[in-house]
Amino acid sequence: MKTKTIYKEKINWPVTIILSVLAIFFILGPLYLTIVIALKEPIEMKNVLAWPKNIRWENFVDAWKMTDYPRKFANTFFITAVNLIFTLGTNSLVAYAITRNRHKSKFFNFLYYYFISAMFIPFNVLMLPLVKQANLFHIDNVIGITFLYIVFGLPMNIFLYTGYIKSIPMALDEAATIDGASPFQVFINIIFPILKPMNATVAILSVMWTWNDFLMPLILLSDQSQQTLQLTQYVFQGQYSTQYNLAFASYILVLLPILVVYIFCQKWIISGVTTGAVKQ
Numbered sequence: 349m350k351t352k353t354i355y356k357e358k359i360n361w362p363v364t365i366i367l368s369v370l371a372i373f374f375i376l377g378p379l380y381l382t383i384v385i386a387l388k389e390p391i392e393m394k395n396v397l398a399w400p401k402n403i404r405w406e407n408f409v410d411a412w413k414m415t416d417y418p419r420k421f422a423n424t425f426f427i428t429a430v431n432l433i434f435t436l437g438t439n440s441l442v443a444y445a446i447t448r449n450r451h452k453s454k455f456f457n458f459l460y461y462y463f464i465s466a467m468f469i470p471f472n473v474l475m476l477p478l479v480k481q482a483n484l485f486h487i488d489n490v491i492g493i494t495f496l497y498i499v500f501g502l503p504m505n506i507f508l509y510t511g512y513i514k515s516i517p518m519a520l521d522e523a524a525t526i527d528g529a530s531p532f533q534v535f536i537n538i539i540f541p542i543l544k545p546m547n548a549t550v551a552i553l554s555v556m557w558t559w560n561d562f563l564m565p566l567i568l569l570s571d572q573s574q575q576t577l578q579l580t581q582y583v584f585q586g587q588y589s590t591q592y593n594l595a596f597a598s599y600i601l602v603l604l605p606i607l608v609v610y611i612f613c614q615k616w617i618i619s620g621v622t623t624g625a626v627k628q
Contacts (some may be wrong), residue, residue, distance in 0.1 A: 386596040393592060407597040415580035415598055421605070423490055424576040428558045431497040435554050436547055439502055444510065444535050448521065466503040479567050488568045496568075497558050505550050508619030512546040513539070545561065559606055577602045 381396060386407055388400040411417075447465075449456040478496075482488040487495065516539065524534045540547075569575050581602075584595035594628045 371553075382596050385509075385592055386600050387613060388593050390591070390593060403591070407593050408601065409596045411598040411601060414583050414594065415601075417577075417579070417580075417601060420575060420577045420580050423574055424559060424578075425605075427490060427494045427497065427576065428555055430494045431501070431558050432551060434498050434499050434556050435505060436551060438498065439505040439550070440509050440540060440543055441535060442502070443506045444513055444539055445531075446506065447510045448511040460506070463503050463506045467507065471500075475567055482568055488570065490569070490574045493564060493568050496564065496571065497554075497561075500564075501554060501557070504553070507515065508550060509543070509546060512543065514543055521531075555609070556606070 384399060385393070385396060387403045388407075389402065389404050392398070392400055445544060446456050446460050449492070450460055479488075480495075482492060486492070520538055521534050524538055525531075529537065544611050560578065561576075565576045569579065583597060584591045584598065
């Protein structure tokens with residue numbers, strides 16, 4: 349008779365406990381501080397770790413009004429949503445064209461290295477020329493900065509897409525072409541649906557970058573009516589003091605939309621990332 353060997357998993361409890369404590373300290377600690385400070389009155393700011401004696405929900409109301417939250421939320425949402433749609437559509441199409449033609453065209457091979465090389469240029473180097481060009485072409489507004497996000501996302505997204513498209517057999521393209529499909533039809537009907545895992549990855553990176561970005565809106569959006577939620581955090585910074593309780597209440601208001609998106613979309617986000625991490 350064959351005997352079955354049963355292996356019991358051994359748990360390293362000391363390491364597990366240490367990692368758990370570190371996770372609580374570095375993840376839940378800042379979150380606790382943010383919530384506590386956002387609920388405090390100004391006179392209770394001396395001891396930031398203590399839970400407030402009287403919870404002041406008016407901090408969120410005051411932060412909502414001072415930041416003109418509905419308008420700034422609309423600006424940020426517009427930039428993020430439009431950038432996401434056009435990024436997934438255009439960047440994947442450009443990456444497909446480059447990947448399928450690199451081996452037979454020096455021009456497309458040059459384009460690949462041209463876009464990839466842009467990843468190594470720090471944004472700080474481009475800030476001054478970007479401001480001058482934006483003023484010259486009158487794109488220092490919500491529409492213009494949305495276009496710039498799509499362009500600046502090209503290098504990283506092409507790098508991600510080309511690596512994934514390489515794993516898709518050329519036989520699919522050839523079979524569709526024999527059936528009379530044009531290159532654009534091949535991409536829309538065959539390649540783009542296969543790109544779902546990578547689309548999920550690019551979507552996550554694009555949304556997080558656009559929603560949380562502070563530097564580009566800072567140098568381009570001078571009109572207060574077109575500013576994003578991130579720029580409005582300056583309103584709590586006074587010449588002699590800072591309204592920390594209102595500022596932290598505003599931080600939570602900015603964080604909530606992304607948190608809601610993750611809660612409702614975590615199924616597709618996790619499945620997309622895990623599927624894209626495994627090459628079939």
